[in-house]
Amino acid sequence: MIAQAKDVGLLLTPRQLFQQQTIEALAAVVIRESVAAPVIHAEQGLVSGPLPMTPAQLWWFEQQLSExxxxxxxxxxxxxxxxxxxxxxxxxxxxxxxxxxxxxxxxxxxxxxxxxxxxxxxxxxxxxxxxxxxxxxxxxxxxxxxxxxxxxxxxxxxxxxxxxxxxxxxxxxxxxxxxxxxxxxxxxxxxxxxxxxxxxxxxxxxEHQTAFPSKTTSIKQWTEAAQALAKSGALSREAAFWNEQDQPGDLSIPLDDPAGARTEASAETCHLSFSREETEALLRQAPAAYKTQVNDLLLTALVQAFHQWTGEDRLLLDLEGHGRESVVPGTDLSRTVGWFTSMFPLLLRRPDGSTADIVKGIKEQVRAIPSGGVGYGLLRYLAHTPQGERLRHQTAPQVCFNYLGQLDRGGPEQGLFGLASEPTGREHGASNRMPYELAINADVTDGRLTMMWTYSGARFMRATVEMLAASYRRCLCELIAHCCAADAGGYTPSDFPDVQIDQDALDNILETMERSHAR
Incomplete structure (x- = not known):
């Protein structure tokens, strides 16, 4: 939507889409800010020459793969x-x-x-x-x-x-x-x-003239600007948050055979699927209860499932995002090809209390992530500072979670191309080491939430991962049912960004207002 709006001269951001809940309100903000927004100059010609790498590319070389x-x-x-x-x-x-x-x-x-x-x-x-x-x-x-x-x-x-x-x-x-x-x-x-x-x-x-829209920021321009931002010190205030994601204590997950190989040759995948009705409730109804996004609920269920498996109240994982947030000034990646994925650690703590308390607690922890997680990669790989060096020595998460969103929505219909069912061949060399013990990828396609749990069959028994996936399914379905119940709902401090308030104080205010309204 953002890319198509830009083609007709309108500038908007994901934040504006969520904040402005009607077309009328969104139009007023977009028209005003499109006029006032600084012009982003993107090179329209051929770009060549030396290229600083993105944080995702540098992360990949850090894996020291054999193929x-x-x-x-x-x-x-x-x-x-x-x-x-x-x-x-x-x-x-x-x-x-x-x-x-x-x-x-x-x-x-x-x-x-x-x-x-x-x-x-x-x-x-x-x-x-x-x-x-x-x-x-x-x-x-x-x-x-x-x-x-x-x-x-x-x-x-x-x-x-x-x-x-x-x-x-x-x-x-x-x-x-x-x-x-x-x-x-x-x-x-x-x-x-x-x-x-x-x-x-x-x-x-x-025809010699192809109807391409204007080019957005080139990968070369973005990486150069990202390096400058990382070295400027503007992101140093985020370092404290990222340091807190590495806490003492063993958070490793239990393996069936720790001596087994963790190579692509041993990779297996457990598939998990939800019905269209369950998916519709997750996407359309459940988020309204606690003003959550879908990813908040998916992560809450993940924390619950791992807690039931390991008994641990903390889950350390790497989260992936598209990495194209407007963090680097003067850049626009809406139509730029390249590897811009953001990968960052998050230590999720399962709160005590009711289901409502757990949902609110996970939501607030996710809301606290600065710069949509993009700043972590900039600090770790591009800043070349003591802060970045500390991040490079943090505990590596064993679990990765990536919600890709609704893959068959949000863009123009392809008239020329359609997805084919034939296999594309093995994408990774067999001797390459898998970066994670468990890589969980979720998306919504054809109206159904599907998840792939990828692991080494030499380190996990299939029954173990199937048990964990089944537990996740139960947790998420219970969570959806809770959020869709008539008596569910509530606010959290991040719903009021202009006020400094904690959850207890907010709950007291809301309870007082409810009692006053009842009288």
């Missing part, structure tokens, strides 16, 4: 109609000209050091595999085999780090397009931008 070249993200899509190979090749070339991150190369000899190439050879970018004469069964098998092979074809130094493989199935069957990118050059938000711009370029045909 650096094989750690990808990928997408398999269908193409409506018979694909025009020449037009698709041209569109892919325009896509790489527009998005500088897709032309990144990494020098590993003295570094690592990143740079953006001015151009990429076309033969590295696009490959067409003719499967028109194959049966459905044979072509499906061929696609799976080729996808597996091309997942291993990227190279940080030589390139490419982005490539497209067209599986031409003829006029009677929708062709498939496999897009593979090394994770160093894309994140989850990037894929929507890539698909939208690839469609624009393809549908423009042979």
């Amino acid at each position: 650096l070249h094989h750690w990808n993200q990928s997408l398999m899509v269908t193409i409506s109609g018979q694909p025009d190979r020449a037009r698709l090749a041209r569109a892919l070339g325009l896509l790489l000209e527009r998005h500088d991150a897709l032309r990144i190369r990494i020098d590993l000899s003295n570094g690592p050091m990143a740079r953006i190439e001015a151009a990429v050879p076309s033969e590295e970018l696009f490959t067409c595999i003719d499967l028109r004469e194959m049966s459905d069964e044979a072509s499906t098998e061929a696609i799976a085999g080729e996808a597996e092979r091309y997942q291993q074809s990227l190279h940080l130094e030589r390139g490419p780090l982005f490539r497209a493989i067209l599986f031409d199935l003829g006029p009677e069957r929708p062709s498939r397009l496999l897009l593979i990118a090394h994770h160093l050059v894309v994140d989850g938000v990037s894929w929507r931008i890539v698909l939208e711009d690839l469609e624009r370029a393809y549908l423009a045909g042979e």
Whole structure:
């Protein structure tokens, strides 16, 4: 919504969307602030040269993986109609000209050091595999085999780090397009931008002018500005919060076999799914009770499930966010491709008391995160200060949680591309070490909340993770039911940002008001 509004000259932020609850109120704020907002100057031409890395990229190199070249993200899509190979090749070339991150190369000899190439050879970018004469069964098998092979074809130094493989199935069957990118050059938000711009370029045909919107801040401009912000000391006030996330005491989670390998070869996934009715209640009804966001409720259920499993009242985990908050002055990443994900530790403490008390307590802990978590990566990886050094020696969380939101909502319908069901091949090299004992990814697709619990089958028995996932499901469903009950509800101090007040004092005021109203 924000990106599309910007295309017509209106500037708005996620905070404004939540604060202004009607179109009329939002329009008044947006029009006023769009006129007063400073102009963000984004380079519209080709960007190349040395590139400072983002915190996410530096985190990745910190993992010291054994197969650096094989750690990808990928997408398999269908193409409506018979694909025009020449037009698709041209569109892919325009896509790489527009998005500088897709032309990144990494020098590993003295570094690592990143740079953006001015151009990429076309033969590295696009490959067409003719499967028109194959049966459905044979072509499906061929696609799976080729996808597996091309997942291993990227190279940080030589390139490419982005490539497209067209599986031409003829006029009677929708062709498939496999897009593979090394994770160093894309994140989850990037894929929507890539698909939208690839469609624009393809549908423009042979015209020299493609109907792209104006470029937003380049990855090079953002990383340079982020470095300047980190070194300026403006984020130093956040250091105390991040230091508090590393508390004494053993918060490790129980493993079935601590001696087992934690490599991608041993990775297994437990899938958890919720009904459309449960998901609808979570998204539309439950947040109203305590003025929460969906992520607050998901994390509350997580703390409850881990408490039932371990008996521990604290849960240390890494949270992931899109990392594109307006923290770095003078930048706009709404249509910029790159890896901007924010990853930051959070020590969640389960409050004593009722379900209402627990929900309120977790909500307030999440609300206390400064800069949406972006500041942590800037301080740890870009500031080069004693504060950043302390953060680099904190206890590493064993659990990662990432709620990706509603993946099939919030953007224009894709007319040219549709998601395909074929597997894209293994995205990570088998010998790479998994960063976490448990990586939990959640999203809403086709109206259903689904979760993937990824773990090493050599360290956990499947029954253990299935038990934990089932416990989480019960906790979240109980939480939804509580929040949807007629007598549930309440406010927390973060609902009144202009007043310094704690929860007990706020509860006393609200109870006094309720008694007065009853009389």
